[in-house]
Amino acid sequence: MSYAMDMQNYTTQSETATSEPKIMARDVNVFYGPSQALKSIQLDIGANEVTSLIGPSGCGKSTFLRCLNRMNDVIENCTVEGRISLDGVDLYNSGLDPVLLRARVGMVFQKPNPFPKSIFDNIAYGPRLHGTVSTKDELDERVEKSLRRAGLWDEVKDRLDKPGTGLSGGQQQRLCIARAIAINPEVILMDEPCSALDPIATAKIEELIDELRERFTIVIVTHSMQQAARVSQRTAFFHLGELVEVGETDRLFTSPQDDRTQGYITGRFG
């Protein structure tokens, strides 16, 4: 099969580009050893909006997310082809330091993973690491601001020296979000941030995501279509390593153009 024919099969439906792209992905192919996980992805992530990536398990949405801050670098045998740029700067081929990139593109993981240190030290680690604060007062202020923005301040302000691992699951996840925003990234990637949480904690995180949208560009991978519909402005549907369809969230859920999208959102598979 020729490459051109392949390309035809992989044509993505509707609006892959946005007016104000923060991140642009072009012809992205990802391989884990010999097996291809992502096939020729074209996708723009708009600035200051929430983009959700949906699709059945193993469709490559998490892989794509991890390409955006080069977290795939630490996985052996993983090769990324194509072009991904942040504000027009190529992430992979321009000599950009992946460590600095990850400071600009923060990440929140599926399972809450606070460091086994105090709540304060969890938040303070990033600012200390990057030297973005110079005095103790500044650090205190940064920690408070981050916790406030993550909606956690009132719950933990009296026990900042207690271990972060002693919080409840939902609080831990908000702590991880606070930790990510403490270094003021431009983009926050969230990999199924609510999959280990109960509905009340989930609602809090969703509310938080909506508030954070004003300052940050957010990409969220989710298994819940309701969540995608609630929090995101644009939605991209992945299936078997292809980006099947992408568009305004309202439009995608009400009038999907591809049969597979239709099938997935109505619950016929996945």
Added chain:
Amino acid sequence: MTDNTPHLKINPSLLKRRNAAEKRFRFYGLAAVMTAVLVLCLLLTSIISKGYTAFQQTYILMDIRLDAETIDPKGTKRVEDLAAASYKGLLRSALREQFPGIEGRKAKRALYGIVGSSAEFDIRNAVLDNPKLVGTTATIAVKSSDDVDSFYKGYIPRDVPESNRKIKDRELAWLDTLFEDDRIIKKFNINFFTNGDSREPEEAGILGAVIGSLYTLAITLALCFPVGVLTAIYLEEFAPTNKWTDLIEVNINNLAAVPSIVFGLLGLAIFLNFMGLPRSAPIVGGMVLALMTLPTIIIASRAALKAVPPSIREAALGIGASRMQTVFHHVLPLAMPGILTGTILGMAQALGETAPLLMIGMVAFIADIPGSMSDAATVLPVQIYLWADSPERGFVEKTSAAIMILLAFLIVMNAIAVILRKRFERRW
């Protein structure tokens, strides 16, 4: 579609057999544990019952006439002069006065033999402690000979024919006289902890071997902890998986299984013959034991690093920490309890190791307490081996006592490992 399979009905005999098997298995487990505990108890009982007497030493109270003319003829009363004086004659005349009427060289030699060969130093020490004794007659406890010591500890029975007994009838009579006079006393054997090795059991102590062991272990730890931990970190966190790292891993696992005497031969060939380092020295012993302990530490450290959940690494990387910062700020502190436990267990193994040290000459008889890492020394297990090999009756209890000291060190080290693990273990 209908399914006609009957509902589950458990056969009562099957259930009975199953329960019986469960019970049997529990019994086997319990029996195995009990056997192990019993054997351990037997071992400890045997060692302690044989060895506890070594912590006591038999002394004979003698009335010594501390003649000023003999000790300090010039009357200077200086400590140096008092220390340099000969007290042997005083001790012998005191013995002769205690038992008057003993004639003949053989009988006199037997009489002098009931006190230890270094008993005169007990008198000297008493005089040095209190110089005012000079010129008076003082009652001083002097060390008995090892045979007399063994006799009063019950290792030499009296009801056997004289020809089979180390203490002859004549000596027995002297000792009984002394005993009735309440002149035979037992004191805590401080010399066992402050002396080096000796040919005389009553003088032999463990300190030389303890110091030798400490020097050796210090070298071992200084060499193999940094090298082992850095190797483990590199292999676990940074090295790519390819056939070279696979080869290295297989070889490290193989090294852990190499008999320790082979490391001793290696040390003999390289450290002594090729590099010309001093024979019998803790520095070489430490290097050999470091080679032997390195694989243990690497394997334990890798296991500890592997046990740190990958989510911690992702969290640190996701904030923009470099690989090295991730490892040193987050992964290593979490792995430290495991690494330290592995290291201490490796050290405990090194402390008990004998065979490789025999190859580099640490088996020599060394009476001095080593003063540096390059002095000739011996170590605890080798000391045990040497004493176990000595023919004198007095060394039997010393051997068991030395084993008790070695076990005490091992128990302390293992306890430290447990405490470290409890203290620094963090849950996530």
